[in-house]
Amino acid sequence: MRVATEPSAAVDLSTRVRYGVADGMVVMRRNLLQILRIPTALVFELAQPIMFVLLFTIVFARNIANLPPGFTYVMFLMPGIFVQNAIFGSTTTAIGLAEDMKKGLVDRFRSLPMARSAVLVGRTTSDVAKNLILLLLVIVVAYLVGFRFQNGVVGAIGMIALVLSVGFVFSWISAVVALAIKQVEGVQAAMFTGIFPIVFVSAALVPVIGMASWIQPVAEHNPVTVWANTARVLALGDVAIPPNYGPQTLQGLLITSVVWIAGLLLVFVPIAIRMYRKLT
Amino acid sequence: MAGAIVVEGLVKSFGTVEALRGIDLDVAPGTVFGLLGPNGAGKTTAIRILTTLLLPDGGRAEVVGLDVVRDAEALRSRFGLAGQSAAVDENLTGLENIEMVGRLYHLPSAEARARAVEILERFGLADAAGRQAKTYSGGMRRRLDVAASLVARPDVLFLDEPTTGLDPRSRMDLWAMIRELVNEGKTILLTTQYLEEADNLADRIAVIDLGTVIAEGTSDELKDQIGGEVLELHVQDRADLATIVEILAGIGTGEPTLDHEAGRIRIPVGSAGPSTLLDSVPRLDDGSIAIADIALHRPTLDDVFLSLTGHAAEQEEDPDAAATKRRGRARGEDPR
Structure with missing residues (x-):
C-alpha cells in the first residue's frame, strides 16, 4: 500500500494547490493547539501591550503636543498601539520557527512529502489567529482607559482587518529573519532591534509634526505611519487625517496601506519560502 | 535487482x-x-x-x-x-x-x-x-x-x-x-x-x-579484520611497559598498542583469547612484573578505530571540534 503522492511530474497544479492548502492547515492547527496547550505564553504576550497602554497614557498623555484638535492622547494613541502590537506580536512567528528548527521538527517536516510552503503558511496564519485574540483583549484594555470607536461597526471591523494584515506582513518578515538567524535568542534580539525604530519613527505613537525636522520625511513615508493613520481614521473618522502630509481621504489611505501590504508580501513570501527550501 | x-x-x-x-x-x-x-x-x-x-x-x-x-x-x-x-x-x-x-x-x-x-x-x-x-x-x-x-x-x-x-x-x-x-x-x-x-x-x-x-x-x-578479542593489561609501574612488550613479544595476533598515560597495553589476540591469557600470566610472573589488572575484551568501537585508523575514536560534545581535531592529526601523520 502506498500513499497518494506519486512522482513530481504527475502532480498537476490543482493537486499541488490542494495539498498546499491542506498541509498549511494541518500545520496551522498544530500551532493553534500549541497556543491552547500553553496559555501562559499568551498571558505573557498580553502583558506587554497592557504595559505600553498604561505607560503611555499615565506617563505621556499630558506631555504630548501637536495632537489633532479635539483629540485626547488616549484616543490618538490606541489605534497606533494596536498597529504596534500587531508588529511586535509577529516576533512569535520567528520564535516559533526558530524553536521548531532547534528541536528538529523542521527537519521532520522537510523530510515529508508536504508542500514546501506549508510550515511557513501554517505559522503565519496561526499567528494571525493569535494576534486577533490579543487585539481583542487589548481593545478591552483600551476601553478601560477611555478609548472609544467613533466611526461605527464597519470602521472598527475595518481597523481590525487592517491591523491583522499588518501583523501578517510582519510575520513573513519575521520568518525571513528566523530562517536567516536560526537561533531562538538571536532571533528575538534581531527582531526587536529592527522593529523599535520602525515603529517609533512613525505616527503610531506620536504625531509626526513634533519630531526632529530632518526625520519627519522618513516618518511620513514610513508604512507604519500610513497604517497607523489609516487605522486611526477607520476607528475615529476623517477628523483623524493629518492635514499636512499623506493622502487626505480614507480611500487614499486605504489604497496606500493595501499597496504597502501587498508589496511587502510579494517580496517577503517568496524569499521566505525559498530560504525554507534551501535550509540545510 | x-x-x-x-x-x-x-x-x-x-x-x-x-x-x-x-x-x-x-x-x-x-x-x-x-x-x-x-x-x-x-x-x-x-x-x-x-x-x-x-x-x-x-x-x-x-x-x-x-x-x-x-x-x-x-x-x-x-x-x-x-x-x-x-x-x-x-x-x-x-x-x-x-x-x-x-x-x-x-x-x-x-x-x-x-x-x-x-x-x-x-x-x-x-x-x-x-x-x-x-x-x-x-x-x-x-x-x-x-x-x-x-x-x-x-x-x-x-x-x-x-x-x-x-x-x-x-x-x-x-x-x-x-x-x-x-x-x-x-x-x-x-x-x-x-x-x-x-x-x-x-x-x-x-x-x-x-x-x-x-x-x-x-x-x-x-x-576478524580488527583482530577479534584484545588482551588488556594495566601495570602498577609505567616503567614496566617496555619490559612487558618484550616479555609478551609474539603472543598476540598483531602489534601491541601502548598507552603510557593510562599505564595500559592492549594486544590483539584474535579468537584465541583465553589460551593467550593463560600463556601470558606465567611469563609475567617469571619476569616479576606487578600487574594491576589483566583482562580479555571483546572488540569495541575504540579497537576498531585503533586498528583501522591508528587513532582512537573520540567522543566529544562538539562533533565539529572532534572532526577538525582528528583531521588535523590525520594530516600531520599522513601528509598528502
Whole structure:
C-alpha cells in the first residue's frame, strides 16, 4: 500500500494547490493547539501591550503636543498601539520557527512529502489567529482607559482587518529573519532591534509634526505611519487625517496601506519560502 | 535487482570542513545496514542527504530507485526518518503527533487517525496516546518518533542514532522493534556510535571516519579484520611497559598498542583469547612484573578505530571540534 503522492511530474497544479492548502492547515492547527496547550505564553504576550497602554497614557498623555484638535492622547494613541502590537506580536512567528528548527521538527517536516510552503503558511496564519485574540483583549484594555470607536461597526471591523494584515506582513518578515538567524535568542534580539525604530519613527505613537525636522520625511513615508493613520481614521473618522502630509481621504489611505501590504508580501513570501527550501 | 539504497562517491563540505569525502554504499532490500562511526564522522550528513534534507556537492544517491536530488519530491513519500534528525512535537499528544504526520503524508483524515491508533498500539504507547509528548520518558519519546516515521508504511527507514541517550532497557525495547520491522521486509539504514548496536542489529556494517568508509562487511568480517578479542593489561609501574612488550613479544595476533598515560597495553589476540591469557600470566610472573589488572575484551568501537585508523575514536560534545581535531592529526601523520 502506498500513499497518494506519486512522482513530481504527475502532480498537476490543482493537486499541488490542494495539498498546499491542506498541509498549511494541518500545520496551522498544530500551532493553534500549541497556543491552547500553553496559555501562559499568551498571558505573557498580553502583558506587554497592557504595559505600553498604561505607560503611555499615565506617563505621556499630558506631555504630548501637536495632537489633532479635539483629540485626547488616549484616543490618538490606541489605534497606533494596536498597529504596534500587531508588529511586535509577529516576533512569535520567528520564535516559533526558530524553536521548531532547534528541536528538529523542521527537519521532520522537510523530510515529508508536504508542500514546501506549508510550515511557513501554517505559522503565519496561526499567528494571525493569535494576534486577533490579543487585539481583542487589548481593545478591552483600551476601553478601560477611555478609548472609544467613533466611526461605527464597519470602521472598527475595518481597523481590525487592517491591523491583522499588518501583523501578517510582519510575520513573513519575521520568518525571513528566523530562517536567516536560526537561533531562538538571536532571533528575538534581531527582531526587536529592527522593529523599535520602525515603529517609533512613525505616527503610531506620536504625531509626526513634533519630531526632529530632518526625520519627519522618513516618518511620513514610513508604512507604519500610513497604517497607523489609516487605522486611526477607520476607528475615529476623517477628523483623524493629518492635514499636512499623506493622502487626505480614507480611500487614499486605504489604497496606500493595501499597496504597502501587498508589496511587502510579494517580496517577503517568496524569499521566505525559498530560504525554507534551501535550509540545510 | 538494485539495492534499496545506493550511494556512489557522495561528497559534501561545510565551508572548509569536508563532511563526506566520497562514500559508497549499497544496501540490499530487506536488510539492516549499520553506519558506524564517532561524532563528526559524517553519519548524520549522509542520512540528511539520503532523506533530501541536504544537497550533496558531488556523487549521487538513490533510494528505492529514486535520485535524492532529481526525484526528491517523489522520494519523500517513500521513506521514514527518525532519530537525531527528526523530532516529535512535545506539546501535542502522542496520537496528535502521529495523526499530523499521517496527514502530511496526505493520508485521508479517517485513515490517518486509524493508522495512528494502530501504530501507537503496536509500539506500546496506546495508554499514553492521549498524553502530551512532553510527559513521555526518553524511551517513549524515541518510540513515538520511530512510530511517526512508519505511519505511511514506507519501505525504507532511516534511523539516525536511534538509541543514543537511552537507558539499557529502552535500548533493548527499541532493538526488538527494529528487528520486527526487518522481519516485515523493511530496509533499514541506521547510524550508531556503538559497535554493540551495529553488531546486534545490522546485517552489514560500514565503518565511517572523517567522511570516508574505512571498512565494510558483516559484523564477523569486521571483527576478524580488527583482530577479534584484545588482551588488556594495566601495570602498577609505567616503567614496566617496555619490559612487558618484550616479555609478551609474539603472543598476540598483531602489534601491541601502548598507552603510557593510562599505564595500559592492549594486544590483539584474535579468537584465541583465553589460551593467550593463560600463556601470558606465567611469563609475567617469571619476569616479576606487578600487574594491576589483566583482562580479555571483546572488540569495541575504540579497537576498531585503533586498528583501522591508528587513532582512537573520540567522543566529544562538539562533533565539529572532534572532526577538525582528528583531521588535523590525520594530516600531520599522513601528509598528502
